[in-house]
Structure formats: C-alpha cells, structure tokens
Amino acid sequence: MASETHVLDRPPAGANADWTIPQRWDAYSAEDHATWDTLYARQMKLLPGRASDAFLRGLDALKLSESGIPDFEELSDRLEALTGWRVVAVPGLVPDDVFFTHMANRRFVAGNFIRRPDQLDYLQEPDVFHDVFGHVPMLADPVFADYLAAYGRGGLRALELGSLKQLARLYWYTVEFGLVQEPEGLRIYGAGIVSSASETRFSLDDPSPNRIMLDLARVMRTDYRIDDFQQTYFVIPSFDELLRLTVETDFAPVYEAIREEQEIAVDEVLPKDDVVTEGTQHYARSKA
Numbered sequence: 001m002a003s004e005t006h007v008l009d010r011p012p013a014g015a016n017a018d019w020t021i022p023q024r025w026d027a028y029s030a031e032d033h034a035t036w037d038t039l040y041a042r043q044m045k046l047l048p049g050r051a052s053d054a055f056l057r058g059l060d061a062l063k064l065s066e067s068g069i070p071d072f073e074e075l076s077d078r079l080e081a082l083t084g085w086r087v088v089a090v091p092g093l094v095p096d097d098v099f100f101t102h103m104a105n106r107r108f109v110a111g112n113f114i115r116r117p118d119q120l121d122y123l124q125e126p127d128v129f130h131d132v133f134g135h136v137p138m139l140a141d142p143v144f145a146d147y148l149a150a151y152g153r154g155g156l157r158a159l160e161l162g163s164l165k166q167l168a169r170l171y172w173y174t175v176e177f178g179l180v181q182e183p184e185g186l187r188i189y190g191a192g193i194v195s196s197a198s199e200t201r202f203s204l205d206d207p208s209p210n211r212i213m214l215d216l217a218r219v220m221r222t223d224y225r226i227d228d229f230q231q232t233y234f235v236i237p238s239f240d241e242l243l244r245l246t247v248e249t250d251f252a253p254v255y256e257a258i259r260e261e262q263e264i265a266v267d268e269v270l271p272k273d274d275v276v277t278e279g280t281q282h283y284a285r286s287k288a
C-alpha cells in the first residue's frame with residue numbers, strides 16, 4: 001500500500017542504514033497470529049474466482065496457506081528460488097529513494113507489524129497482512145516479478161526526472177489496485193484490493209466504479225484516492241503486456257508530454273478511453 005502519510009527522513013533508532021529491521025518473528029503474540037488467520041480465512045472465502053490465477057498460484061507456491069504470520073526468512077528462501085525476490089522488514093513507510101532502491105534489487109519491503117483486531121477492515125499504513133498477503137504472492141510470478149523490478153528501476157529514474165507523482169500513479173493503478181483480463185473475465189491482482197474483503201467485491205461486482213483499459217499516459221495523469229474505494233480501476237490485458245510496456249517504453253518523453261496537461265479526476269471517463277464499464281459513481285456520491 002502506498003500513501004501520502006508522513007515519512008521520517010532518516011532511519012528510526014535500531015534500523016539499518018537501508019531502513020531494514022529484524023522481523024522478530026518470535027515476538028508475535030498468539031493474538032497477532034490469530035489476526036492473520038482471521039484475515040486470511042476471510043479473503044480465501046472470496047478470492048477463488050475473483051483473484052487472478054497468478055495470485056492464487058503464488059499463494060500455493062509460497063505455502064501461505066500455513067497458519068500464522070509467515071517468517072520472512074523462510075518465505076524469502078522459497079520466493080528467491082522462484083524469482084530472485086526476498087522480503088525484508090521495515091518499520092513503516094520508507095522514503096521513496098529507499099523504496100525504489102530495494103525494489104530495483106528485488107527486495108520487497110514489508111511492515112512487520114500487524115493491525116489490531118479492531119482494525120480488521122481498514123488501516124492507513126501497510127501492515128504485514130497487506131504487504132505479505134497482498135503483494136508477495138504476485139512476486140512468485142516470473143513476469144510480474146520482472147515488472148516490479150523494472151518498476152523499481154523506473155522509480156529511481158523518475159526521482160531524477162522529477163516525475164515521481166506520475167510514476168506513483170502507475171504503481172497505484174497496477175500493483176495496488178490493478179485488474180487483469182483473464183479468459184473467464186476480469187480478475188484482481190492489486191494488493192490493495194486483494195487484501196480487502198469489501199473492495200474485493202466492490203472492484204469486480206459493483207456498478208459504481210469505472211473500469212478502463214490501461215493506457216500509460218492516461219494512467220500517469222489520473223489522480224487516485226487513498227481514503228476510500230477507487231472510483232476508477234484500470235485493466236491490463238495480461239502481465240506480459242504490462243511488463244513489455246514498462247521495459248520497452250521510454251517513460252521520459254511520456255512524463256514530458258503530460259507535464260503541462262491537466263490531471264484527470266478520479267471519476268472521469270475520456271472520449272478516447274477504451275471503456276470496459278462506465279461506472280454510476282453511486283457509491284462515491286452516497287459518501288460525499
């Protein structure tokens with residue numbers, strides 16, 4: 001989960017220079033593990049038939065069906081054997097350059113804390129359930145694993161080009177809230193959706209949000225919400241296409257071309273959009 005909440009500007013006491021900390025798996029309480037199991041069971045009632053095939057295969061390959069919060073060392077050994085990625089613990093949101101440097105080197109940063117039982121439905125900061133259950137299964141897919149490593153390199157480049165805001169939108173509408181076209185229909189792969197029971201249903205079944213085929217310049221101009229369900233979801237035809245787009249397109253001219261263009265509102269549908277479903281926006285309007 002990415003969010004605009006404050007981020008410290010230097011590692012907190014006890015953290016390494018690269019902001020990693022020991023996971024301290026032995027310090028988890030029985031309640032912490034029970035919280036993980038409750039969240040896992042709730043999601044697994046919903047995800048078959050809604051999550052992408054790659055996500056479900058990743059859960060199996062990484063043995064995430066085992067009870068309790070995973071030990072990052074054991075999880076990383078399995079994951080590294082598949083796609084070269086490892087999972088490293090961090091105390092919370094880390095600065096962008098730290099985030100992208102880890103990502104470019106196939107290290108996924110994950111919070112080691114888990115939400116409290118009274119926070120089951122929503123929390124602002126990424127906890128271990130969002131980061132590990134939400135994000136890590138997709139890293140077992142070789143194509144998506146390559147996409148995220150390329151994205152990390154793109155993040156370091158975007159920082160140099162002063163275009164992080166545009167690139168962050170690509171992350172938000174793919175890695176966090178992306179939908180993918182599969183033979184049987186639309187499926188979820190975004191971690192922000194797949195780790196949320198309510199948004200898992202909403203993103204696929206509700207007539208309220210827009211669902212639009214992803215176009216690079218279009219998504220880089222589109223604002224997003226960090227406080228409620230998305231009002232637009234972007235759909236990719238495949239992970240191969242997302243990887244090809246990211247590796248083969250030079251983003252610098254795209255950043256330049258959209259720099260002066262106005263941002264696109266979260267609920268807007270443009271004439272040139274390849275629209276899968278145009279939303280009613282009933283949900284957002286009911287909350288306004």
Ligand SMILES: C[C@H](O)[C@H](O)[C@H]1CNc2nc(N)[nH]c(=O)c2N1
Pocket residue numbers: 001002003090092093094095096099109110111126167168171
């Ligand atoms: C794209 C942008 O860098 C994004 O908000 C990053 C910032 N720092 C982060 N730090 C952590 N730990 N987890 C995250 O998801 C992010 N997201």
Ligand SMILES: N[C@@H](Cc1ccccc1)C(=O)O
Pocket residue numbers: 150151153154155157158246247248249250251252
């Ligand atoms: N091709 C994208 C992202 C990327 C950057 C660097 C290496 C790989 C991919 C860019 O030009 O920013």
Ligand SMILES: [Fe+2]
Pocket residue numbers: 001002126130131135176191192
């Ligand atoms: Fe996330």
